C-alpha cells in the first residue's frame with residue numbers, strides 16, 4: 139500500500155531528521171480539518187520515534203499553506219464552531235511535539251498558514267515568501283494564535299497594522315523583523331538550510347535539546363522572574379542526566395561526545 143496520508147507526505151531525508159510536507163497542491167495546501175488531523179498524527183509519530191531528533195515542516199515552492207480552508211469555513215455557524223472546538227486541534231502542534239520543529243516557508247503563508255509557521259520553533263523562509271494575516275478581508279480575524287504570536291514577534295504597532303489592513307509581508311521583512319530566523323535566496327537553498335540545521339540539532343543530546351526547547355517556549359508564557367527561575371530548575375535537573383556527564387567529560391578529554399540520550 140502507498141502512503142497512509144492523503145494531504146501530507148512524511149520522510150526521513152537526513153539521519154535523525156523527519157520531514158512533513160504539506161501536499162494538497164490543488165488548494166495551495168489550504169489547511170482543511172482532515173489535513174490537520176493527518177499532520178497531528180504524523181508529528182506525534184515522529185515525536186515518539188527514538189531515532190528522530192528534529193522535524194522540518196514544509197509545503198511546496200509555491201505555497202507553504204494559503205490558510206485555513208475557506209470553503210470549509212464559509213458555511214460554519216457559531217454553535218458548530220464553538221461546540222466542535224473548531225481550530226482547537228491545531229494546538230497539538232505546540233503541546234504534543236517536544237522535538238524542535240523548523241518551518242521551511244516558501245510561497246504563500248497566509249492566515250492559518252502564517253499561524254502554523256508561527257507555532258513552529260524556528261522559521262526559515264525564502265526572501266520572496268508571502269506571509270500575512272488576510273482574515274480581515276474575509277470578514278473575520280486570525281483564529282490560530284496569529285494575533286498573539288505575531289504581536290509577540292514584531293510588537294503591537296506593526297502587528298496591528300498588518301492584521302487590520304490584511305497586507306502581506308515578504309520573507310525578507312520576516313527576517314528583518316525577527317519573525318524568521320533566516321531568509322534564503324532560493325527554494326533549494328531554503329530546504330538545504332532547514333535540513334542542515336535540523337541535522338545539527340538532531341546530532342545533539344535529545345534530553346538537552348528537549349529541555350532547551352521547553353525553557354525557550356516558557357519565555358513566551360511567563361514573566362521574566364518566573365521564566366528565569368523555571369530555566370534554573372530545568373538546568374539543575376539536567377545534572378541528573380547521563381548526557382551532561384558525557385558532554386562535559388568529552389570536553390575535558392578533548393573528544394567528541396557520544397550521546398546516550400539519557
Ligand code: HXC
Nearest residue numbers: 164165166168204205206207208209248249250280281282
Ligand atoms: C480554500 C483555497 C485557499 C484557502 C487557495 N485556495 N487558498 N481554498 N481555502 N485558504 C484554492 C483556490 O480556491 C483555488 O482553487 C486554488 O487554491 C488555487 O488558488 P488561486 O486563487 O487560483 O491561486 P492564485 O491566483 O495564485 O492566488 C493565490 C492566493 C489566493 C493569493 C494565495 O489563493 C488567496 O488569496 N487565497 C486565500 C488566502 C487567504 O485568505 N487565507 C486566509 C484564509 S482565512 P480552485 O478550485 O478555484 O482552483 C484563515 C483563517 C485562520 O486562514 C483562522 C483559523 C486558522
